[in-house]
Amino acid sequence: MNDQNKAEQPVWTPEANEVIEKAPEFVREMAREMIEDFARDEGAAEITVELVKRARAKFGM
Numbered sequence: 001m002n003d004q005n006k007a008e009q010p011v012w013t014p015e016a017n018e019v020i021e022k023a024p025e026f027v028r029e030m031a032r033e034m035i036e037d038f039a040r041d042e043g044a045a046e047i048t049v050e051l052v053k054r055a056r057a058k059f060g061m
Contacts, residue, residue, distance in 0.1 A: 010039040012047045019052050023061075034059055 012020070023031050038055040039047050055061070 008040060010036055010044055010047045013049070015049050016047045016052050019049055031061060 020028060020032055020035070035047060035052055035055045038058065039051055042051070044051055
């Protein structure tokens with residue numbers, strides 16, 4: 001990850017982080033990356049539970 005991508009990295013709320021931590025460990029990192037990409041595409045600076053729900057619906061998670 002370059003410095004520009006780090007600056008654009010959305011911040012996870014504690015509640016959203018709790019949701020992603022419930023995902024099976026073997027898919028957690030991939031799910032996290034997909035949700036972060038979704039957040040960037042939406043122009044969101046923060047990943048909330050609601051955003052996680054929308055991303056999950058879009059990706060069929």
